[in-house]
Structure formats: C-alpha cells, structure tokens
Amino acid sequence: YSGGLGMLSGDHLKSASDLGMPLVGVGLLYKKGYVQQVLNRDNWQTERYPENDWYNMPVQIVKDHAGKPLRVEVDLAGERVQVGVWKVPVGRVSLYLLDTNLPENSPTARVITEQLYGGDRENRIRQEIVLGIGGARALEAMGLKPTVFHVNEGHSAFLLFERIRHLMRSRGLSYPEAREIVWASSAFTTHTPVMAGNEYFDFELVRKYLENYSKELGLTFPEFLDLGKEEHSSMGFCMTVVAMKLCAFLNGVSMLHRDVSRDMWHKLWPNLPRYEVPIEGITNGVHTCSWISHEHHQLYSKSLANGGNGVPDSCDWSRMGEISDKDMWDTHMVRKRKLVNLVRDRLKRQHMRLGADRTVLAEIATVLNPEYLTIGFARRFATYKRATLFMRDLERLLQLVTDEQLPVQFVFAGKAHQADVHGKEFIKQVARLSLDKRFKNRIIFVEDYNMNVARYMVQGVDVWMNNPIRPLEASGTSGMKAVINGVMNLSVLDGWWPEGYSPDVGWAIGGTEAYNSDEERDYVEAESIYNHIKKMVAPLYYDRGEDGLPHGWIKMMKACVQKLAPHFNTNRMVREYHERFYSHAHRSSRKFQENSRVAEIARWRKKLDENWPRVKAVTDQFKPEMEVHAGAKLPVSAVVWLGDLKPEDVDVQLHIGTAGGEGLFKEGKSVSMAQEARMGDAYVYKGEVPCYKSGRHDFSVRVLGRHPDAVNALMPLYIKWSEE
Secondary structure (H helix, E strand, O other), X not given: XXXXXXXXXXHHHHHHHHHOOOOEEEEEOOOOOOOXXXXXOOOOEEEEOOOOXXXXXXXXXXXXXXXXXXXXEEEEOOEEEEEEEEEEEEOOEEEEEEEOOOXXXXXXXXXXXXXXOOOOXXXXXXXXXXXXXXXXXXXXXXXXXXXXXXXXXXXXXXXXXHHHHHHHHHHOOOHHHHHHHHHHOEEEEOOOOOHHHOOEEOHHHHHHHHHHHXXXXXXXXXXXXXXXXXXXXXXXXXXXXXXXXXXXXXXXXXXXXXXXXXXXXXXXXXXXXXXXXXXXXXXXXXXXXXXXXXXXXXXXXHHHEOOOOOOOOOEOHHHHHHOOHXXXXXXXXXXXXXXXXXXXXXXXXXXXXXXXXXXXXXXXXXXXXXXXXXXXXXXXXXHHHOOOHHHOOHHHHHHHHHOOOOOEEEEEEOOOOOOOHHHHHHHHHHHHHHHOHHHOOOEEXXXXXXXXXXXXXXXXXXXXXXXXXXXXXXOOOHHHHHHOOOOEXXXXXXXXXXXXXXOOOXXXXXXXXXXXXXXXXXXXXXHHHXXXXXXXXXXXXXXXXOOOOOXXXXXXXXXXXXXXXXXXXHXXXXXXXXXXXXXXXXXXXXXXXXHHHHHHXXXXXXXXXXXXXXOEEEEOOOOOOOOOXXXXXXXXXXXXXXXXXXXXXXXXXXXXXXXXXXXXXXXXXXXXXXXXXXXXXXXXXXXXXEOXXXXXXXEEEEEEEOOOOOOOOOOOOOEEEOEO
C-alpha cells in the first residue's frame, strides 16, 4: 500500500478493463514493495521491508521472440543497465513493471528498483530514467505502439523525451517535428497542490545522466535544461514543468485542484488570465467493485439492477429509495460487526507481539461496541492531513466519547513516510491517547494500515472523517470509497468534497474562508468537528423509531449513495479522460502519421517564432456610450500588424469580461473578430462587444496563433494583447 496515487492507478486500470479501453500501465517492480508498519512499546512507528516473492504472486516474466526474458537497455551515466519486464494481467488490460534487479547488472544498478522512496536523489533520477525512458523502450520492444501517452505526475516525464528521440530516428523527423507529435498526443495529470510535491533535480545531476542524451535530441544542454525550468532564472530542473511543456492535455484531479494548479503554474502562461491557464479539472474516482462490500454489492444488484456491466453501470441509483430501511441498516450492521472483529483481531496480535498479559488480551475482546456511533479516519499520516486535530480540546473530546446517551468511538489507521518524523509523532499521539484510561475502548489505532484494513474501514464505520488543511488535498478518494457503502463524510471542503457536499449527504467542517493564522484555522475547524458530532451527527444516529431503526440516518445514507456513487467512480473518470483527452490525442496521433503534415505544422510554428516579436494590435479609440442597455452590442475595430504572417495563421479575438487589479481579467470570454480590410502592412479587424449583463464591461483585443492541426491555441509564447 503506497498511498492514494497507487490505489488510483490500479482503479484506473480496472475501469479501463471494465469499459474495454485498450490501455496499458507501466511502473516499477519494487523488490521490497512498500513498508510494513510496526509500533514499538513507545508507540513509535518502525518499519519492516519484507521482500516480495514474485513466483508466488500474479506476475509473469515477459519474454522476447526467442523465448528468453525480454531485456531493454538504458544508459545511466555511462553504465549500460539492463531492464527486465514483468506483466500483471488486470482483467482485459495489462500492467507492465520494470525490474533492474537482474544478475547481469551491477550492485548499484540492481538496487534501482529495490524500494519505493528508497535511496538518495541520485537513485531517484535513476528510477525515473528507468521508468520513463526504459518504459517507452519496453513498450516498443513488446511491439506495443500506443497512440496516446498519459503521464501521471512528473516522475515518468522522461518518456516524452524518449518518444521524441524514437520518432526522430524511426521517421527521420527533426526535433521540432517530433516534438509536435509528442505534444499533441500526450496528456499529463498533476496530483499535488503544493510546490514541494513536485520533483526537482539539481542541474549537475541532470548533466551527469542526460547531457549525452540531450545530444541525441539535437539539443544543446542549456536548451534541454530550459524544458525543465519554470522561468529562465529557475535553479532546478522540474519534472512537472517538463510534462507541462511537452503535453497538450493537462489536468488537476478536482475542480478546486484545477484552480490551485492554475495559480501554481500561471508563470508558465504569464500572458493569460488565470482562468484560461490550460489546466483542466477531471475529478478522481474509485473502482466501485473493488471497494464496495460483498453485502452492499448483493443489496444493490438485487434492488437496483438495470442491465449493463455490473456496479456501478448496471445500477439505477435513482431507485435507492426503494431499498427498505431494514435491509439498508442490516447490511450496514453486518459490515460494522466485521470491522469490529477485524480491529479486535489486529489489536490482539499487536499486543501479543509486545508480550501483553491475559488481562489485556481479555479487555481487547470487548474493544468497540458495534451499536455506538463509529467515526473512521484512515490515510497517510502526512502532517497536512491533521490526524490529531480532533485531539485539540481533550475535554470536549472526552465529553463526546463518554456521553452515556450519545456515545461516540473513533477508529484510526495510517502510516507515515519513513522519513516523516512529524507524521510519526502524530501516530504516536493518537496511539497513546487510545491507551489513556479516560478514552479506553473509545479511540483505537489499528497498526499496519493496508488495502485490507482500508476496505473494512470504509465499509464498516458510520462516518468518514477528513480534515486536511484546505486546499492541500488535491482530490482524496477514501471518502468516495466510504460513500458507495452508505458511509457519510464529515470533511473539510477540500479536494473532491466541494463537488460532492450538500447538507443531505454529509457534513462540512468549517467553510471556505481564509484564516488569519494557523492557530485560528485549527481552533475553528476543531470546534466545527466537536459541534457537528454533538449537535448533528450523534443526535441523528441515535434518533430511533419504534422499530429501533434510525430512519433519518438511513435516509441520509441512501441519499449519499444515490447522489454521489454514480459520479465519483473511475468508470466516469476514465470515460471523461477518453472524451476530453484520449480521443483528441488519438486523432492527432493518427493525423500526424503523415510526415508532410507534421512538417507543415512545424513550419507554421517556426514562422510564428520568427514573426511574433513583430505582431502588434492597436484598438481604435473607443468612445463609451453614456448609457448602454443589456443585450446591446458595441462595435470595436483594431489595426493588427502580423509581420510575414498571414491572417489565416492567427486568430484575432475580442476578450470581454471584468479586469482585475493586476490588469489581467478576473473573468471573461472571447469572440473572434473578422478581418475587414488591408491597410498598408497591417490588417483591420472588426467585432462587437456584447453587453450580456449589467454593470461594467472591460474588453481587450488579442492575437493568438491558429492552425487547423494545433490542439491547443493557448500556447505560452503566442498570445499578444493590444496596446491601448
């Protein structure tokens, strides 16, 4: 278990299989897999790294035409490293994992794929070269020729260079021509909302491993470095920047993350308003059948079946109300009791390892009461996720868990990165509180969080709590896994939750306001947690009818599933990627199979490069009317100089909206202007400003590059605003 991105990638592949999409995944085969968590007597996280036994796992060695294990080669600072390939069948699609732990490699090369997050910065760049360059070569060696490549995070962005190099060699293209194809047929998804989450390499480390490689692309080393720089003065080579410069299709993983990413990377498009920065939002999802409990699957299949491909596609979610309250509650309680049994079993094993006596082991048999309101929190213990926020006021917390009428219990699980001392301290605090006699049996920490524990928790708790620092959670998916099992979210409005939240499906911690300090934020949001549980969550849970069922709670469970399950799944997500990215990139890839077509667009871009400094637009003096009625259109004309460019090479637009304090628009939209006349070495363009609402209207004329084969007109260098 290696965090949400690993789970998301697996769910992405499973949905591709469900939908019959011809997709392959490429990753690294880690000899030690991910860390196992062991808490010592002081409740401090220690780590174990058991080695994977590939010969007893669902992986198989990929062989070449001669029946020998397939090998591809990558050059790592002059060392020729052999890379093996293993195949993992995922339904109708395949995952290929790369392995350098081979007898023919040196000891330093063999450890490249030993461990996730293992080693120093040098091993990190070696891993990413193997993944990107080695991965692209492995696909070619297996005869797989994808038309579209999807880079997830910047770690695999070196594959974009390898695609360019391969196209130059195999088709005799120039670097600009090959880059044109790669750009138009590549997608990039950023999964982090903080700069520190992006990969940066020191220039000298890049020089050591990639200076010779850059020559194969026909680039000088400074030209190569520029592809990884946010600005000319940048002091690090950023893999995210490489991906954003070499991929036409860019996205964040929620609508909020889209906006955050546009702010973060606005410097790559400094002449665009923030809302036009070409980073889209495609919200993550979860593979429903992987995370729904067997009992819920049976219930939905029996009650909501509507033909199709299984949950979620075969379910008519609008019929959730037809499920009886008793069936819904009985199904939930089955899963809740199973969670309680799992927790007791794991606690017993943990304490036996630590030498606990019979008295302690007997007490563990009574840990958690399945009748009590149970709140779950399970995820990486990164500090921004604030696992200890609920402990901020221990007296308030004690009142909640010891309330005889409305008792509450909490189940926690999660791992910290092995180098994250602060995250480990959070684990220690929660685990110690679970041993405090005042909170005994009401707060539990489950050791060694993994996929199995995750399933039991999202299927068995009553409420899923999530309280990251907004907006540091790019998406989050654990709450989506809870939703499909009828578990409501109590969450900060971060990641996916602003899109999912409404008062009838869950609860929002705090709001979207800005705070004056971290202290104020933590106080306000901790109080929000206590108040929600005491005043809304617990009373609703314990409000029972004559039949003993919490009908109001069950109504909310059904609404939660009905409204959220149909959207927050990877079948929807993969369809969205296909409709918005893959299909367009595929068409571009097919279109550019003709070398002449590639050469033509490369010539056009070269012409833009040479002439853009000479492009200028001047808006004719505009005389505002004293009074303009909504719906009226005001005529605007502009004189545009294009150098040696032709009108068909550009799109002259009127951008209409509301200007902000920095001179850029806060909001707006564009309409193309029409060329009306030639005036010496300039062109006259005319258009109309539609006054579509009351209030102030701002507008400006701008010139963009335009070509029928260009995927995205919003290129960083080719936007020129009018001179007022």
